Amino acid sequence: MVQSAPSPARCIRRPIGSPPEPARKPLRNDSPIENRRGHATEAILFGLVPMGDPRTGAEALHELQLLAETADFVPAGCMVQHRRHADPHSYLGSGKLDELVEVVRLANSGVVICDDSLTPNQGKAIETAVGVPCLDRSELILQIFGMHARTPQAKMQVELAALQYEMPRLRRRWTHLERQRGGIGVRGGAGEKQIDVDRNLLKTRIASIKRELEKIEQHKVREVQARPDLFTIALVGYTNAGKSTLMNKLTDAGVLAENRLFSTLDTRTRPWRLPGGRTVLLTDTVGFLRKLPHQLVASFHATLEEALHADLLLVLVDGSSPEAEDQLRTVDEVLETLGSANLPRITVLNKLDQVRDRAGLTPLFQLDAKAVPVSVLTGEGMPDLFAAIQDHLAAVEQRVELLLPHSAGALQGEIRAKATVLGEFYTEAGCLITIQASPALLGRLLAEGARMAQPEDHPPAEPDVTS
Numbered sequence: 113m114v115q116s117a118p119s120p121a122r123c124i125r126r127p128i129g130s131p132p133e134p135a136r137k138p139l140r141n142d143s144p145i146e147n148r149r150g151h152a153t154e155a156i157l158f159g160l161v162p163m164g165d166p167r168t169g170a171e172a173l174h175e176l177q178l179l180a181e182t183a184d185f186v187p188a189g190c191m192v193q194h195r196r197h198a199d200p201h202s203y204l205g206s207g208k209l210d211e212l213v214e215v216v217r218l219a220n221s222g223v224v225i226c227d228d229s230l231t232p233n234q235g236k237a238i239e240t241a242v243g244v245p246c247l248d249r250s251e252l253i254l255q256i257f258g259m260h261a262r263t264p265q266a267k268m269q270v271e272l273a274a275l276q277y278e279m280p281r282l283r284r285r286w287t288h289l290e291r292q293r294g295g296i297g298v299r300g301g302a303g304e305k306q307i308d309v310d311r312n313l314l315k316t317r318i319a320s321i322k323r324e325l326e327k328i329e330q331h332k333v334r335e336v337q338a339r340p341d342l343f344t345i346a347l348v349g350y351t352n353a354g355k356s357t358l359m360n361k362l363t364d365a366g367v368l369a370e371n372r373l374f375s376t377l378d379t380r381t382r383p384w385r386l387p388g389g390r391t392v393l394l395t396d397t398v399g400f401l402r403k404l405p406h407q408l409v410a411s412f413h414a415t416l417e418e419a420l421h422a423d424l425l426l427v428l429v430d431g432s433s434p435e436a437e438d439q440l441r442t443v444d445e446v447l448e449t450l451g452s453a454n455l456p457r458i459t460v461l462n463k464l465d466q467v468r469d470r471a472g473l474t475p476l477f478q479l480d481a482k483a484v485p486v487s488v489l490t491g492e493g494m495p496d497l498f499a500a501i502q503d504h505l506a507a508v509e510q511r512v513e514l515l516l517p518h519s520a521g522a523l524q525g526e527i528r529a530k531a532t533v534l535g536e537f538y539t540e541a542g543c544l545i546t547i548q549a550s551p552a553l554l555g556r557l558l559a560e561g562a563r564m565a566q567p568e569d570h571p572p573a574e575p576d577v578t579s
């Protein structure tokens with residue numbers, strides 16, 4: 113008898129009886145899960161939580177639920193086991209695995225989804241027990257990336273990550289096929305030969321995609337290096353934090369911003385005119401996630417190239433999420449992996465309009481005392497964000513007075529667009545202009561005819577008539 117087979121209605125926030133949300137997109141034919149009933153496949157979610165963790169299963173697996181829904185599954189129930197480490201053979205302990213078998217049978221679900229990455233052996237043990245396909249967290253994320261990839265580069269990056277993930281799991285796939293066909297085992301059978309053929313095919317394809325991506329990456333590096341000397345700001349952060357919404361609000365990028373995970377897979381850069389008239393470049397990037405498959409982080413390196421070279425990171429987090437602290441830590445870990453942990457940053461606590469008790473933000477301020485709370489949606493806090501960016505510019509850029517001789521007057525337009533103008537004064541020799549600018553821009557202005565102002569460039573002071 114199944115002890116505590118969790119009622120799906122209790123476990124998952126959307127009750128099982130309620131009509132599923134309209135599928136955002138039908139399951140693709142190449143989806144690893146067969147869509148047998150002609151509608152989105154019902155899934156049982158399962159995972160481990162540490163001993164003594166007070167969260168309910170639904171709370172602990174909430175993010176997995178969002179991922180499953182984003183991939184067009186209908187979460188029909190969930191199950192967690194309190195234990196410190198996964199069972200090396202079957203992930204869940206044997207008693208809990210029996211429970212999962214019973215839950216799957218009762219719910220008649222078509223797939224089980226695990227909150228962690230499974231080893232090939234664990235995946236195989238679970239599938240054998242439950243009799244339906246088992247997806248792990250990495251496969252689910254790869255599937256979502258596959259659904260959302262639009263550009264050739266993003267498609268190649270997802271394919272590369274998926275192939276690399278697939279490589280050690282070939283044997284599992286083939287044992288399944290042999291069993292279905294009534295084969296006599298893998299060793300020495302047709303499957304064994306086919307595994308070798310497949311492995312070689314995968315290796316060839318992986319090598320060819322890597323070469324293509326390498327070319328794109330080199331091209332991107334050149335493109336970034338050739339950028340005009342504009343200050344660059346990259347929006348990074350947890351998926352669904354509001355990066356693209358902010359990008360759209362500040363520029364006319366028109367990027368897709370939706371309430372689902374991994375809406376953005378392609379980096380996009382647009383000029384943004386700061387209040388005051390100065391232009392910087394703003395880059396929107398792919399979102400991060402807890403336990404992101406490392407193959408994906410590696411293959412999205414080219415996409416993140418622009419963020420890696422930014423002058424400033426705006427690290428967005430959904431301040432209204434109960435997981436905000438964990439999400440901020442995850443972002444730090446991914447930035448560390450990418451080698452961008454030391455870039456200057458401003459932490460932005462978004463979705464302030466959804467924060468009922470602002471005292472709840474205290475732990476986030478403990479992680480970064482200078483974090484700026486905003487609501488991109490309502491505009492609250494945005495002036496503080498602009499001020500924080502201006503303060504940062506003032507701290508890192510040089511403040512100088514230049515003399516622009518009449519012959520270099522054409523530089524004025526560029527200075528107004530790319531630097532902050534603090535004052536100007538016209539003399540017979542030209543324009544004395546006090547600016548705050550990046551060292552790169554200053555270097556170029558000096559090379560193109562501007563020069564540092566000298567005391568003698570200033571007109572003699574008017575005699576003091578009051579004395």
Ligand SMILES: Nc1nc2c(ncn2[C@@H]2O[C@H](COP(=O)(O)OP(=O)(O)OP(=O)(O)O)[C@@H](O)[C@H]2O)c(=O)[nH]1
Nearest residue numbers: 352353354355356357369370374375376399488489
């Ligand atoms: N309530 C509220 N919702 C917001 C705010 N900012 C963004 N959102 C919503 O949050 C959802 C996700 O926004 P996106 O801009 O797509 O988030 P993202 O960080 O680009 O997400 P990925 O591209 O998936 O990494 C959308 O439904 C937005 O409308 C805000 O200030 N308040």
Ligand SMILES: [Mg+2]
Nearest residue numbers: 355356375376
């Ligand atoms: Mg986005």
